[in-house]
Amino acid sequence: MTESFKDKEAVQQCPNIVLFGPPGAGKGEQGCRLAEEYGYVILGTGDLFRKNLENKTPLGIEAKGYMDKGELVPDELVILMVEEHLETIPEGAPLIFDGFPRTENQRKLFNEFMEKRGEEFEVVALTAYSAEEVDKLIGRLLGRGKTSGRSDDQNENTILTRISNYEKQTGPLLNNWEQEGQYVHKHSAIGKIEDIQEWIQGIVKEYSKRVEDVLSEDTAKEETKS
């Protein structure tokens, strides 16, 4: 077996992941680490909007008005952009969704997309519930704002609006998934990056093992038949 084939096999056994959590929870950082380690393709809606803005597309310019205020971009624009982007994603690549879905309409589109692909997904939520944890997120974002060039990280009021919009519009999606029987993996967003990374690696490994077990059960069944 060649090295590249081995890699491909490993990639196919990784679960699709929704990285969920408030602004500053570390979704972007964890997504990059997973992409590097397992070959994930990342769909980050914030990044897609920023790319649109860099290219001065009408979508980017319209989205900027909302982003600068810390508001969510309206669903119609997000869904249009995500649908277009999804068409460019190769079949079979394991996906990380970073910052999407953020509303119930988006979650429905997401669920439909997964159904169409006939694939499962794991929801990995980095949480901050207490006032102390939320304060730490604000500090992180203000710190990031010094170097990221992101205007929405530089103003404390904008950050507070983003966090409050997360709590009102996005956080409840976890409950909706749980009510549908989707398991949600939860970990405090406050902690060492490496520790959280290890926890997510554990989720990926557990999934891969489940896939392997199913595959070997299937092989055993085939063998008894013949």
Ligand code: AMP
């Ligand atoms: P992020 O990079 O994920 O922090 O997103 C930056 C900003 O982009 C957010 O504050 C929103 O204004 C906008 N945005 C990103 N993803 C979405 C989404 N799924 N729905 C609505 N707005 C979004």
